Amino acid sequence: MSTATPLRAIDSAEVSEGTVRAVKKVAADDPYMPGHFPELTVYPGVFTLESVQQAVAEAVGPVRLARLRSARFLAPLLAGDSLVVEAAIERADDGLEVRARCADGTGRTTAKVSARYEQGSRAATDVGARLDRHRPRSGELRLDHDAIRAVLPHRHPMILLDRIEHAAPGERLEAVKAVSGCEPCYQGDQPGSEYPASLLLESFGQAAAVLWLLGATESGLPMFTAARDVVFERPVLPGDVVRHLVRLDQVVDGAAFASGESFVGADRVAVVTSMMAVVRPALTLTNGNGRNHHE
């Protein structure tokens, strides 16, 4: 069983011994991009992860993301920008350790990624008994899809949450994402039925963003800035209902830190040790200063 791809995240690649260099031009009309965001196209951080993975696949054949050790997104990429991925690939145990530096067309570093990939197939999750570990408590919120869209700037098809249950704003929530074979990552005849790790992480991140923004005064576009140690334990397939259990650990100087786990039925599919995000007004992303938004 191989992994589906949300979009062609590289346009070309050059492979040499132990390294690969790939280029992608950010296009507003690529799959998923019209929803990220309708008013301003920003290449999602998770698609940078997708670009790295597809570059690695050019060098060694199909791979799946097993563990995202560290990802840092330093500057946003907008429509028309080029992304250049340079990845060093090392074989370790029965996997691949990859360190990648991503830059824009001017050579400025936009992201750094360190991850472990696996080759070959992995057994699918047995859909066990539905979780009943979080009974509703008083004072908890439930958000339907309309309410989610009121909180997040993401839109179809990049809105990767269906429902929020048991939300204690600013503290924790449980988010539901039903994976369907109708999603753009399954279009065409490309093989692969595993839901992309990049989209699973995006979905988790959106749940974390809802949790933060429900209790926050910040407004603008939430930007994924860093992740540390995300382990993808089991494949997620069309028909699976993913439940993200998300905790908001800290908010420091306008940056939020979240962690949690994702389940399909009783099986854990992913563990997120730490994810970091900031909120930026859309305007600061489009002017010159905003390109280096973390400064």
Add this chain to the structure above:
Amino acid sequence: MSDHTEHLEELREIVAEVLELEPEEVADAGDFVDEYDADSLRAIEILARIEKKYKVDIPQSELNDMRSLKAVYTVVARYAGWRD
């Protein structure tokens, strides 16, 4: 190991992990921005991890001062009440 050394080494590990360096590469007085290419988000991440580990609240106004391991130690010691 004295409390002072232990705390300093714990902080060195946090800083090294966030800056993606080996602990021995982080010198006591090394400037995060000038010498290790850190940006403001990394400084925030260091602060967040310290707050979580030691369960202290450090005002964001201290961030500008926390530019080296030594400076971080001084700030954290003040808010955590370390008497090393």
